[in-house]
Amino acid sequence: MIRVLFFAKIKDEIGIDFFDIKSDFPTTVSEIRNSLISEFSDHEPLLKQGYALCAVNQQISNEETIINLDDEVAFFPPVTGG
């Protein structure tokens, strides 16, 4: 199982700040993204590649980044600080 953290608009719109996904390991960002999109299909535009960024162990990742058991995974919108 992997715990995915949500932030900002994604957290607000889906209405939860984390979601636990059953998965075999190792997996990838792309596979986790697809699982999230099937789970929350009403929110696909917020979760799809090109909008939601994914961080693995607090580093911005790409679709091929490997995710292992106990890695910290987060999905969030493009950043808007400053």
Place this chain on the structure above:
Amino acid sequence: MIKIVVSKDGFSIDAEYRHLSSDLPSCGAVVTFTGLVREFSERTGVTGMRLEHYPGMTEKALGSICALAADRWDVQRCTVIHRVGDLKTEEQIVFVGVASAHREDAFEACRFIMDYLKTEAPFWKKELTEDGEFWVEARDKDQKARECWGTPDSD
């Protein structure tokens, strides 16, 4: 040498300037930038902002941005402060300060840190207006400013 603060608390530009410049005889220039909450953004009638962040990752990302600047320019000291939580218009939201031997390095590094912060540090702004609360969307202009520095993405 690098000071990173992410906090709900305000900050004193004077105190931060002194922290950057005191007991540093080789320092010839201090450049500071302060960002404020303004009353217009994507909408008019903005009364304030709510700043969310990703605790842990935000501090790491800011530290990495400062380290990148220090690799590229002569940076003797560097401070980044970013506030989170609810802020009203006219309040200070972000501070970047760089101390260097020369003004060119201090100017460039300060601008670089700010441009990177806007596109790489996990903060999200929500505008609080008379008509409700709205998440701010990322702007191409900020991405272009970051790309002008010509370095590859961190991933």
